Amino acid sequence: MSNDASGDLAPIPAGMAGHATAEFAPLVRAFARTFGHRKGAGGALTVHLHGEPLLDIWTGSTGSTPWTHDTGSIIFSATKGVTATVIHRLADRGLLDYAAPIAEYWPEFGANGKDKITVRQAMTHSAGLSALAPIATGMDDVLDHQLMEQRLAEAKPDRLLGVPAYHALTYGWLMAGLARAITGRGMAELFRTEVADPLGIDGIHLGSPPAQAATSYAPLAGTQLTALGNPVSAMVLGRSHLIPGALGAATRCLFLPGLEGLLAGEEPPILRTELGAGNGVCTAPALATMYGALANDGMAAGHQYLSRRTIKAIRRIQTYRLDSALFYAPMMWRLGYHSLPMPGARAGFGHIGLGGSFGWAEPRLGLSVGFVHNRLSAGQLSYDQSAAFWLLPMLMNCLRATRRVPVQETREVAA
Template sequence: MSNDASGDPAPIPTGMGGSATAEFAPLVRAFDRTFGHRRDAGGALAVHLHGEPLVDVWTGSAGTGPWTQDTGSIIFSATKGITATVIHRLADRGLIDYAAPVAEYWPEFAANGKGKITVRQAMTHSAGLSALAPIATGLDDVLDHELMERRLAAAKPDRLRGVPAYHALTFGWLMAGLARAITGRGMAELFRTEVAEPLGVDGIHLGLPPAAAPTTYAPLAGSQLSLAGKPLGAMVLGRSHLIPGALGAATRCLFLPGLETILEGQDPPILRTELGAGNGVCTASALATMYSALANNGVVEGDTYLSPRTIKEIRRIQSYRLDSALFYAPMMWRLGYHSLPMPGARAGFGHIGLGGSFGWAEPRLGLSVGFVHNRLSAAQLSYDQSAAFWLLPRVLNCLRATRRIPVEQTREAAA
């Protein structure tokens, strides 16, 4: 890595791998302290500016060995950002119009009064199809992605149609059904042909990476969501249809009795399906590379990945309404991505997953960030989930010191 500001690389702590420019030394130290000493767990962080890697570091354990540059972890809902990018690639070629009804491309989707639901509504979690119980009875159903696509096509929208209500799992099947109707291909193949291969990266997979792939999977560390399977948790979640308000909406979109077993074991069932809403296995550097294209006018190493027209659509906030299934959080939904109402993230966009892994783009700076880790433990979930809230401000603080962009720009981004 070059470093125009100081000419020296940052010291890398013992046990940590990778490199970073000198100005990011405080971030590197903080990252190693936080993620380098967890039992059977580790993580990686990548920061790119105008496509150039300024930080690419990894630390800790990947379960059976140390974390490496090619270690990937399940990024859960951060997968949605990649799935959305696939749809934007199809739109960029004129195969999809965001304002058109989904049923124009996927005729079966018109069933039960859904004929006027648009691609834009589906991509902003406003299709009224967030609940799991109407389409799935248990784990076996959820693991059959083509069955889920067909059942969504036949489903009746609920009372939250037209209102942002996080489609925690159904988003992936909606986008996959739409893409399959147009291309005849599944979402896992489209991850490869529309994202990984055009960007020249391997570390973006839907489900378990192939045995021959450079990317290796880091098993989940921690208790996962085992509390949801305890008698009291199962009883409450099994009656989610009776829970009023935001709590009811959240449980209906996320839980089914027995679904927590999808994460159990060294080779969990979640890896054996195509869940475009939640089972991407990615490296930090690959995520940063994808979001770099979105942060830099759709251009990667001089080649156009997405046109200016599509980039303009991606960057536009589609809804300022509070999300009814995320406890009325101000997600500021874009087409498949969200923002965060916090310093350093208000004009940026990306997607955070369960446990805190995320990919992020800040177009005003040409900045992209990828962060992945493999701890998923109920006791530490609230802390891990907030990783973006301390990592992104620290990235901006270090970026000011590089003198690669005007200080005024970083101050504006941090406002």
Template sequence: MSNVASPGDLADLPDGVGGSATAEFAPLARAFAKVFGRRRGAGGALAVHLRGEPLVDIWTGSAGDRPWTQDTGSIVFSATKGVTATVIHRLADRGLLDYEAPMAAYWPEFGQNGKGDITIRQVMTHSAGLGGLNPIAAGLEDVLDHQLMEERLAAAKPDHLLGTPAYHALTFGWLLAGLARAVTGHGMGELFRTEVADPLGIDGIHLGKPPAHASTTYAPLAGTQLSLVGKPISAKVLGASYGLPGALGAAARCLFLPGLETILEGELPPILDTELGAGNGVCTAPALAIMYGALANGGVADGVQYLSPRTIKALSRIRTFRLDRALFYAPMLWHLGYHSLPMPGARGGFGHIGLGGSFGWAEPRLGLSVGFVHNRLSAGQLSFDQASAAWLLPMVMAGLRTTRRAAAVVQTPEAA
């Protein structure tokens, strides 16, 4: 690890934690080990970069029957959306699309059923009225056919939430994949490689199962996953919720489909065999930190302009302060494909949190980026894990403040 970003020494890491962290982040490393190092069959990794330099790159636990390593990746669920959005920003940066233009200007089939005026911005802020699963998919087989889902969304009719933020939990990925395919002729899986991984020089961001030649190794899911959703009574209640007004109905329509929970079952679950730009990215923590590092540092990564300042300005701006109807009126503060959070350590940044709490984050005011991944998905601990950013990001900020104080002491002439 380079220590260019910090004047301090390296921390003594707790037992069972690999990698390295500067001394100022020792409390974060201890907390990380305590929370993520004691899980049966599970592990996780955390990376913190400042102006592109790693301050923290640690991992702990296991990835199935193997120890977790720097190259271990896990499914990051909705944190995938941040990568998908970055692909779209790369295309916009080259003048291939305009956020304020109608989707149908680039993808003519999308203009069916009254959708001719829906803009790319509306899709990227979850305001297109197309979050529902049940109008476009009958079951798991449909969901796993990503091109079929693109076609059905092109033909779909928007619902009554058109113009209102209402989380497009799965449809977000197919909508932007259809747009990108219309513009480039390539699927989102290939674009993850050509627009994100290759330009940034990383092999830790994949859509679906990493290829055999990749250095990234997949960490199987540990825990109960979503098996409770498939219980007859749960399925009945959720199915009956489709028609309810308000947040409960909106959440059920965008998240629930009978049998969908089986998409996560098995050592290599079916979710890995499709291109789900809203939820099946397999990422390592350092790779997410590198990608968000480009967004946090004026579009520059390793001295190369990855995105223009104009595009960085566009994606950094909060586009809607309205509460999200499908996420129980949560203040998501949607950007173009990312979100901010009104909590300590996150108010000035943006990124995307996924199911179970994995996330990538950028803080442009500081040149800071964070990647966090883990492989536990268990109903009993889901609410705690989902809130991981609520304590990890404040601890990252505390470590950064300590780093700055140490740097100030080193630079003071009297201290020489």
């Protein structure tokens, strides 16, 4: 651990494994208390500074076995950050231009007045294609990713074209259709060839990890979203087009009647498709490694993973407009990643998923973070979803104590 500031390691509580520098002891204890005592569930947190590990810890279980360094879970919308990285790899090789119309690469997409929608608009959730109901009737449609790509190509944009409105599920099919048109390959294969293989990591997969992978999948623990299947919820969701304002926009981009079935069972149906917006199975160390390249001028293990030109484009905030489908949250969308208006995150970027798993990069410090866990319970969802809001500030406080980064610089980042 070449970034170890004191030469000492933090004590690892019973039931937890891994390692951390001594200065991270408060974070280790907090993580153990929060994630180490959940029935059938566990989690992992990895922090890299300039590509070297400062902290790599895990705790809990997958239901039947203890959590390990190679345990991965569904990271839901944090998948979007990996999908965006695939697109940036294509742009880096000159295969696409962010300012160009998607139809220039994917001609079918130009139907129904979409011929001028750009790659940049799609990557900032401004393509006017966030709603599910116009393209899908239920779970079977959503599981057919090539059908969804085709239907988005045929779809008509809605009145929010040009305005940030979170494309909760459609983002993945939009990026996959674009990438398929350019490369002839699906997004699951591109996760491997553009992210995992070049970075030398196993723990990033789209859908269920293959049998030969080192990554082991941790089934979802908790109630999941079964409450959405009750008759009242189904009636409301079936009429989402009538719900006004931000609530209506959020409902239309996230839900269809019966969609909660995607998460049912030990091997849920969501694992059997390619959903670049939401079914990545990742480990915490793999996410920290990928975001480490984005946090360190495109460099990973001494190799140039992305050019400085592309990294500069990634770091630029594309829109400060509030997101109409996320209750007017200030997402500060970059090209496929978002920021957070909170201490420790304003200068960074990444993507948070349903349940709170996330990957994060802080370029001013050369810092990257991966956090994954497998609990998904309606009753605890609001608490779990906010994990980044206490993990990142606590991480910054511990990082100051390492003295590997000037105290003033971390204060400016956290300001």
